[in-house]
Amino acid sequence: MKSLQNPPFPRRRAGLLGAGLLAGLALIGLGAPAQAQRAEPCIGASWELTGPLAHTGLQIRYAVETAIDEINAAGGVLGQRLRLVAYDDQGEPARAVDNARRIGERDNCIVMMGGFRTPNAIALREPLDEMGLPWMGVISAGTQVIEHPNGRNKWMFRVSMKDRWVAPFLVEAARARSRNGRIGLVFEGTGWGQGAVPDVTNAMRAAGLTLAGQETYNIADQDMSAQLIRLREANVDTIILYGVDREATNLVRSMDRLGYKPQIVSAWGVGVQFAQTAGPLAEGVIVAGTFTWMGQLSERAQGVLQRIQAKFPQVRGAQDLLLPSGTANAYDATYIIAETMKLAGRIDREAFRQALYRVNYQGIVTNYTPAFVANQERHDAIKPEAYRLLAFHNGQLVAIDQTPYAQPRR
Amino acid sequence: MEAILQYVLTGLSVGSVYAMIALGFYVMWSAAKAVNFTYGDVFMLGGVLTVVLVEMGLPLLLAGGGALAIAALAGAVIERVFVRPFNREANAIGWMLTTIAVGIMLESFTTITYGPLGRPLQTPFVEQPIRIGGSGIYPQELILPVALVIVTFALEGFYRRTVLGRAMRAVAFNRVAAGLVGIDADRITLLAFALAGAIGALAGFLIAPVIQASSSMGVVVGLKGFMVAIIAGIANARGVVIVGVVYGVMEKMIEGYLSTAARDAIGFTIMILALLIFPQGLFGRREVQKV
Numbered sequence: 001m002k003s004l005q006n007p008p009f010p011r012r013r014a015g016l017l018g019a020g021l022l023a024g025l026a027l028i029g030l031g032a033p034a035q036a037q038r039a040e041p042c043i044g045a046s047w048e049l050t051g052p053l054a055h056t057g058l059q060i061r062y063a064v065e066t067a068i069d070e071i072n073a074a075g076g077v078l079g080q081r082l083r084l085v086a087y088d089d090q091g092e093p094a095r096a097v098d099n100a101r102r103i104g105e106r107d108n109c110i111v112m113m114g115g116f117r118t119p120n121a122i123a124l125r126e127p128l129d130e131m132g133l134p135w136m137g138v139i140s141a142g143t144q145v146i147e148h149p150n151g152r153n154k155w156m157f158r159v160s161m162k163d164r165w166v167a168p169f170l171v172e173a174a175r176a177r178s179r180n181g182r183i184g185l186v187f188e189g190t191g192w193g194q195g196a197v198p199d200v201t202n203a204m205r206a207a208g209l210t211l212a213g214q215e216t217y218n219i220a221d222q223d224m225s226a227q228l229i230r231l232r233e234a235n236v237d238t239i240i241l242y243g244v245d246r247e248a249t250n251l252v253r254s255m256d257r258l259g260y261k262p263q264i265v266s267a268w269g270v271g272v273q274f275a276q277t278a279g280p281l282a283e284g285v286i287v288a289g290t291f292t293w294m295g296q297l298s299e300r301a302q303g304v305l306q307r308i309q310a311k312f313p314q315v316r317g318a319q320d321l322l323l324p325s326g327t328a329n330a331y332d333a334t335y336i337i338a339e340t341m342k343l344a345g346r347i348d349r350e351a352f353r354q355a356l357y358r359v360n361y362q363g364i365v366t367n368y369t370p371a372f373v374a375n376q377e378r379h380d381a382i383k384p385e386a387y388r389l390l391a392f393h394n395g396q397l398v399a400i401d402q403t404p405y406a407q408p409r410r
Numbered sequence: 411m412e413a414i415l416q417y418v419l420t421g422l423s424v425g426s427v428y429a430m431i432a433l434g435f436y437v438m439w440s441a442a443k444a445v446n447f448t449y450g451d452v453f454m455l456g457g458v459l460t461v462v463l464v465e466m467g468l469p470l471l472l473a474g475g476g477a478l479a480i481a482a483l484a485g486a487v488i489e490r491v492f493v494r495p496f497n498r499e500a501n502a503i504g505w506m507l508t509t510i511a512v513g514i515m516l517e518s519f520t521t522i523t524y525g526p527l528g529r530p531l532q533t534p535f536v537e538q539p540i541r542i543g544g545s546g547i548y549p550q551e552l553i554l555p556v557a558l559v560i561v562t563f564a565l566e567g568f569y570r571r572t573v574l575g576r577a578m579r580a581v582a583f584n585r586v587a588a589g590l591v592g593i594d595a596d597r598i599t600l601l602a603f604a605l606a607g608a609i610g611a612l613a614g615f616l617i618a619p620v621i622q623a624s625s626s627m628g629v630v631v632g633l634k635g636f637m638v639a640i641i642a643g644i645a646n647a648r649g650v651v652i653v654g655v656v657y658g659v660m661e662k663m664i665e666g667y668l669s670t671a672a673r674d675a676i677g678f679t680i681m682i683l684a685l686l687i688f689p690q691g692l693f694g695r696r697e698v699q700k701v
Contacts, residue, residue: 051518052526052626189671216671220630222621223420226665229413232544246528249622257539257546258416277530277622322527 039110039347042083044103046096047115049088056116059323060138060330066308067334077341085109093123100124104131110347111136111337118142118192128155134353138330146379153376157356159333165384166267167199169288171207173389174238174265176408184213184236188243196242212236224254232260241266245273252281272322275395282392284405289390290365290382291328293318295398301364332363336371412544417662423551425658426558430613431635432650434606439644440582441602444497444505446488448513450632452607455481456614457623458520461529474615478608485607486600520625528622536619550619557616562651578602641681643694653692
C-alpha cells in the first residue's frame, strides 16, 4: 500500500531509468555498425585512383569489375548481386583510413579491398580491428601488412606476394645466375626499398652468401652512375633490384653509359611500362611476379583478358595491363571473396572471416587449397611455390621459360 | 680516373639543366622582380608536349618547336594572369602563392590527361653512348652544355644588341624611368616571361630523351634551378650559369665519394653555407639605396 501511496517519485524514477536504458540501448545501437553481424554484399575499396599512382588503382579496377560482372552474370552471391564501392585514397594513408571508416560503418560492406601502397595498408590495422572489417590486399607486399608486430592479425588477408618470401626467391634466382657469386643489392630510398634490406640480407645469409655491394637511390633520380661504378669495382655481376619502372629505366641507361651489364633480378616493382621506356635495354631483365598476361596464356586467362578488353576499351591488349601480377591477384581475390561469402552462407563479417580458412579456389594465379590458414603468417594466400620468374624479351614481359633466359648463365 | 671523368660528364649534363632553369629565373626576375614558381612545370611541358606532338605524328624537331612555342605562351599567360595582378604593390608576394597554385594545377592536369608514368622520347642521340674507357655519355647529354653556351651568348647578344633586349634591360634597371621614356614595361615583362618559358621548355625537350618525359619531371629540377639562381645572385646571368654547372658536377662528386642517399642534404647544406657567407649570392652585388 505504501508503495501505492507514494508512487509518483519511484514511478518517475523508474520511467527515467527506463528512458535511460532505452537511450543507452539506442547509443549501443548507434555504435552497432562497428560490431555489425549483418553486412551488405559489397566490396569496399580504397585505391589510388588519382594522383601519381592513379594507374595502379586502375589496374586493380580492371580485374575486380570484370570478375564482379562474371560473378553476377552467374547468379551473384547468396541470391544477391555483388557490388563494388570504390574510393580514392591518392596513395595517402590518412585517406585510406577515412575510406575504411566509410566502407565499414556507412556502406557496411562485407569486405574491404586494398590498393598499391604498403603504408596505406599498415595504417588500416587498428581501424579494421575496431570495426571487425575483413581486408583483402592484392598488391601491397610489405611483410608487416599481414604479420603484425603483436602477432594478432585477425582481419587482414592478402592475395599477393610477401616481401619476406620474395627475398629468398630473388636471392635463389640471383645465385643461380651469378657466375662469380658476387651479388649486389640496389634499392629505392622508400619504405618498401629500405624494408627489403634486412629481408635480402637474411636470405643471403641463409643461402651462405654475403652481399658484395649495397646501393640506394632517391625517387626521381636520373643517373645511377656512382652506384654502378662502386658495384662494378666490387665485381658484382648480378644485381637484386627493388625499384619501379622509371628509376629502373634510368638504372639500365646508366649501365649502358658505363658499358657495365650485370644481370638484373628485380622484385615486382618493375612492370610492363619498363619495356616501353627502356626499349632494348630492358632485354633480359628478370622480374619476380605471380602472373603475366603476355606470351602464351591458358585458355581461361585468355578469356579473362578478352573480357577486360571488352569492358575497358582503353585496354588494347596485354601491353596495357601495366601491373600484370597485381591485376591477376585482384581477379583471383574477387573470386575468393565471392566463394567465401557462399561458403559462409550468410552475409556476416565474422562468418566470412571464418570461411576464409576453409575456402578453396582454382585461380588464374594458383590453386588456393585452402586460401588461408588460421595463423597470421598464412593470411597470405599466394605461397612462394606459386611465385614465378618473368623476363623481358622482345619488348614483352613473359614467363621466363618462354625466353632464352630460362637457363642460369654459367 | 674513369669514375671522375664519369662524374664530370654526367655532372655537366645535369648541371646544364639546372643552369638553364636558373637562367630562366634570371630573365623573369630581371623584368618583374618576381618569378614564376611554376617554372619546373614549364620545363616539364617541354618534354611532355614534345612526346604528345610526336605521338600525334609530328617530326621530332617540329614537335620540339611546337612545345617551346606553347611553353612560351604559357609563360606569358602566367605572367599576365597570375603574376602581374599580384605584383602591383611594392614588396608584394601574392604572386608566390598564385604561381605555386598554378604549378600544382598544371602538374595535376598533366597527370590526369597524360598519365602519371614516364614515356620515352626517341632521338638518334640516345641509341648508343660514347664510351671513354669505363666511362660513357650519350650524345644527347652532350647537347645540353652546348645548348647552354649558345643560349647564354644568345641572351647576352639579345640584351646588348637588340632594341627589345635593351628595353628589357632598361625595365630591369628602373621600371619607372623606362616607362617615362616610352617603354611599355608591362609588355616587356610579358615578353620576358615568354622568353623564360621557351628557355625552360628547351631544357625539358633536350633532357627528356635521357630521363623520360613525365608529369613530375620538373618538381625537383625547378626547385634546384631556383636554388642555383639564388645562390649565384639571381641578377647575374653568367653567375647562374656557372653555379648551375658547378652544382651539377658537385652533386655527382657527392654521390660518388660521400653518399648517394644524402646527396641533396649535403648539397643544400653547402649552398646554405655559401649563402650565409655571401648573402647577395656568389656573383651578386650589394644593392645600394639612396636614403
